[in-house]
Amino acid sequence: MAHLRKGWPLQSIFAAVIVVTTLLLSTVLITRAYLDQRELLLEAAESSSRQLASRLDSVNLSLLAPVENSLKILVHDTLLQADTLDERLQRLPLLVQVLESNPVTSAVYTGYPDRDFVLLREIQAGIATKRLNAPPGAAWMVQSIDHQPEGSVERLWLFYSKDLALLESREVPDYLFDPTSRPWFQQAQNKDAPRLTPPYVFFTTREVGVTLSHESPSTGAVVGIDASVQEISHQLRDLQTDTAHEMVVVDRFGTVVAWPQLDQMLIAEGQQIRLASLGELGVPALEKLMSVSRPDGKMVRFDERGETWFGLRQPLLTLQGESLQLLVTVPEHDLLAGINDRRVNYVYWALSVTLLALLLGTWVAYRMTRPLGHLSQWVAELARFDFSREGIKRTGIREVNELNRVLGGMANAIRHFKAISYTLAREQALDRMLPAVAEHLKASVGAEQSMIYLLDPDRNELKLASARTQEWKTALPASIQCESTDPKLIQAQLEAALPKGKEHWLVTALEGRESLPSGFMVLGMGNGNGKVRQTLVSFVNELSGSAATAIETRRLIEAQKRLLDAIVRLLADAIDAKSPHTSGHCERVPELAQMVLDAACNSREGEFAGFSMSDDQRYEFYLAAWLHDCGKITTPEYVLDKGTKLETLYDRIHEIRTRFEVLWRDAEIRYLKGLLEQGDGAVLRERLIADQERLQADFALVAKLNQGTESVSDEDVKALEQIAGYTWLRHFDKRQGVSDKELERMPPERDNLPVTEPLLADRPEHRVPWNGRRPPVEPHDPNNEWGFDMALPEYQENHGELYNLTQRYGTLTPEERFSINNHIVQTIRMLTSLPFPRHLQRVPEIAGNHHERVDGEGYPRRLNAGELSVPERIMALADVFEALTAADRPYKKAKTLSESLRILAFMARDGHLDPAVFKLFLDSEAYLAYAHRYLTPEQIDPVDKRQLWQLVRSG
Structure with missing residues (x-):
């Protein structure tokens, strides 16, 4: 029911109807377009495959037709009637002309019924080097088998240069070849037309090709020409525009005749080379296509290994009775990639149109509901205590403008009240807290002036702590001596002292937990009506309690801090007073340490370039410096003041x-x-x-x-x-x-x-x-x-x-020296037992580590340099320097400035003090400022800083 009462925004209703209608229409149109384009693309793929098959047929005809013509000429040449090798070699120019005029031919030869054989082959560089061992410069090779009348057989390989000059005649006894047993010879017998063998691998050239042979009708000799069909593979490679497409030409037995990767077509079996079968190509989609499709050029769809494919089998023209087929397959995602991209574009266009229709259709509703929406959102943000947003601009609707004004005033008041609460809770210093509170209070209630008077109960005096209007700073009384201790009479006296009469001012007592108010808050309100003033009085009275509590808290914290400082100084003074010979030590060390600490914070180079300390950390260091020898209160006085070896409570x-x-x-x-x-x-x-x-x-x-x-x-x-x-x-x-x-x-x-x-x-x-x-x-x-x-x-x-x-x-025994050193143990034990607040947690560490050494040989914990902070290392140097220059020790005389610094240099060199702190002590000349304040004129002598630093570095 709550949801029904809330209802739906008008702008949302308009937008929803337009978006749903547009999206439904776009979905129907996009789906229809996708299906139509898919059909068109499949038809185009079929047509493209047929064109490819036609092109391959044309290539085959263009390759074999010239060879067939040459063969029909050679069958009537005298070569087929020659009985001796010499007669046959006389026809070499004609045979060379046949090979050169047909680029796809690799050899021309003649087989005779008496098993004689002669062949001419063009020598290629690779073949000559690897198989024939041809002499340099050889361009042509004649392979001859000639049966002699006496029954012997002459087997020769003859090598000729480019101009048919004989380079070498080589007998090849193991060249055993019977042409009458070869398929090309047998197929041509008793045939009156050229015959074509199925594709096979030429033994010598490793090319894939066919042999055309023709029998001489008069002699029975057969002439043959080897023609390569690898041009078909080249055509497939050129036509394979995408690596996802797979194309292959096979015969009726599935033997690969053409494949873009020629080296994968040939399978070596020992010394023999054969054509690969379709399954040996490693393309499962082609093998699957061979089994699921027919050679009718129709596109089929099938699945292979979790992927959908499209493919077809296209028959090629028969080559002298040898049927070849073209297989083409492509993944569905690749074939339909174009229309998928277009479908995405259609979706984008549809969404764009939907958005445009939405914008146009909701413009009127948006103009009407926008101010209300903004105000509703603003109220929601105010409910979440977010006051950062401003109100809306003036509109043409009067009620909306009025509501905007009221909400703006409320948000402003709450925002400043929140700022006042934050300031009262977080700001520690009264001199910064009170002006901020006065400024926010002035802004929240629309006052012209605001100020705060604090009451000093000891002097019974009001003091102006904050005035937030410049023109009133000179007109307002800076202090008012109160004539009574009654808060009401004090307030009346303040109102009387204000200019322009009390009816202009709103004065509120800052009443907290104490009997007397902390002060008074004063607002200059102008001439507002009584009802408004009464509302402000109620609001300011509620705020004054928080302000008074905050002021009392700050005063209490400051009083506690002053008390803590006084107790610390009292303890230090008691320690110094306990031994008149060490009086002033606990006062001089903090001041010297503070000088060196200030130099470290102001340094912009070296180890202290990035060193800094907050106010809390400085106060922590200040307390630690004053308390660094608090454990001496447990050290017997006669040990501290022992001037001779036999002295105890008296000198024995x-x-x-x-x-x-x-x-x-x-x-x-x-x-x-x-x-x-x-x-x-x-x-x-x-x-x-x-x-x-x-x-x-x-x-x-x-x-x-x-x-x-x-x-x-x-x-x-x-x-x-x-x-x-x-x-x-x-x-x-x-x-x-x-x-x-x-x-x-x-x-x-x-x-x-x-x-x-x-x-x-x-x-x-x-x-x-x-x-x-x-x-x-x-x-x-x-x-x-x-x-x-x-x-x-x-x-x-x-x-x-x-x-x-x-x-x-x-004068000290080991027991007495331990008793003195034990003061630092007692210092740590005493300070760690105190409940220091979090920002003062390191007071025991800083105070208790000033007798540690950077080489780890100090006491009481043998800490090394990596375990000592910068303040702790500064404390160690300040303690030693004060002890060296002090003139109130019974067991030594006060040393001069140069003597003391020289001893410090040795200590820095030997790992007692930190060299970086000692260098800072020299460069900042903190020693000189300290000397002018606490050393006698006789102790202040010239100091060579460069020599001292060289002494440190000599170690």
Whole structure:
């Protein structure tokens, strides 16, 4: 029922009737024309085949008639009465004349009743070379068999030049030939007219031909002439215009007499050559035609191997009683190809006429229904939320024009409302979102002006955020200090501040989830009537909720971003504040890294020619740079600030110095006791001075090694071991007053006090085990889910005095160096535990990979260059350069600009840093901008960039 109520378009009804009528008429006419042309084409094919047969008959007559005339002359020549070879050779000129006057003749010969035989043949180059072995220059050949009176037989081959000069006479004993046994001889006997043999293959020339022979009535000798019928095959080949047509001439037994492909007619059987049969040609259609048709020249239709064929058998003129037939066959699709093409053309013409009739017949209906159709389609598109189409042009129908105007207004409003929704949902920045919303709102309601005021709740102030009419930007107040916190009073104050009175303006509060509105939307409406204004108020109020929510969301996102930035900076500042000797590192590295990153984005050549980063990626890099050392919050402060080898929470050099003081006083006590025992005072005094000088020298060595500014030699180690052999007496229990954990590491006292102890020692309590707190950094650790690949020391800490003092370089032990390197492990673990949003997912990677090396020998995961992104490689360089130039490290002095860059060049050459990033660092002179801001004037010295880059390339 719904379909019936909907009905059919008038234009479609007209079109359907015209198309169906035209197509039916065209179908009848095309079918009739096709059948008529098919009959005409078949009749033409039959006629063409008859003409071909007639032409072949003419060819046969033209070929054999001259030969027959020559034969009738020769039968009366003296050649047939000659008894000797000499007499026969005298007639050579006549025989040459016969061969030259008939192009189809290949040989002329005479057979005698006494079995003598003489033959003249024109020598062709191929035959002479392959079969006859004729001498050079030979043009004619005589084959002779001459029976001598005494009973011998002379068999000769005579070769003559073109002018009949004898070139060679060759005896051929094996040339056994009896002319009286040949068919041409026997057929001519007792006949008063020439006789023609059936076609056969000439043995010598391999040509297909016939032999005409005639008996002399007086001597009984028979003269014969071989005539080739291959001209018929040539005619077939010339007449075969299409490879799909198959034509052949056969005799009554199906033996092939003529075929366009001459080489396929001959079948070799050992030394014999014969004519092929029809089945041996490999054309099943011809063989099928021979069995299904009659030699009456009528076209027949048959199927062969899934294909339809047309063919006919046309008889040829009888050659002296030998009946020949012409077989012609062609595939149906090839024979009827022309009319099939014409049928397609007829269809095209019929469709063209149908289309023309359709156009002409529906023109009136089209003119009447087109506007309604367009409006209907427009409404359908609007229902599918497609607002890209415009309305129709003005027509002569008033109702249609009015409907077009109403729909246009509705589509415009919906289109702009859709754009407003899209902007509110997608645009992140308020400074771009608010102008777009104001512009679309202005266009959707037909306002003259539109603007948005945002409310700053902290200052209780309205600020103009967007004005979409240029002339009003100077007339509107840029800000309004609110006198109250009541939204209604604030709105009233805004309306009062607007020019031309409030009746011209439509002001709507942007009320969202918060108690105070986000701002106010202001529309300049002109002098519209009250009903229209009330409708707009309802529409704008509905829109204001979405706008207010979007504004609140943007403000919340910006506030969260500011909070995140503040927390990140707070964490970085806390890390720097934890160690006063590294303060500013977490602030300087991000700024330096940002300089190099900007240079990479601005580069137009080399590896960074196509490098760029979006705003989200830049912010991701910014956070990663600030957080790159957040794991240092877990590193003990005394390790970060360790300035000497014995320093922990305090410098234990003071403890060792106290032991030296004890040994000093022990030396004095020994001296005083010696005096009391009335020893030699001078000797004792000299010994005391020597002991004290030795103690001073030994402590000086310990103090020097404790500073760690020089490498420790083997001699220093031996001297330190000797000093460690000094002993002193301990009178107090060292287990008293210590923590429980240290007490667990101490062995029990084995001797009664006082106890003799070495001056320097590595005691068990100095070695702090991991006790189940081994960090998961080893590759085989099942808890290592981050892919760390680091060597873990045996102990967590080792405070052994000899162990620390004998460290070859610097002040750190392997345990302390791991503790420092472990900060990057903790950085990755801390950052990967945070729920970063999708656009910040790579913060842990960028922050945690700045100690990796491009040669894969870095830590904590031994990543290589292919696994490190450009931002990660930039972070690595920035971290090293800041550390080299920093003046706040307790364990080193700040290096100059040239020294720092030279070290970076070596590191780039040796696979520590990326050479491409280092070259970018040099070319952009980011190092110089950083130096002017953070380095002392004494550190900024000249830099030879070319020499530095040559140093990198030398590796």
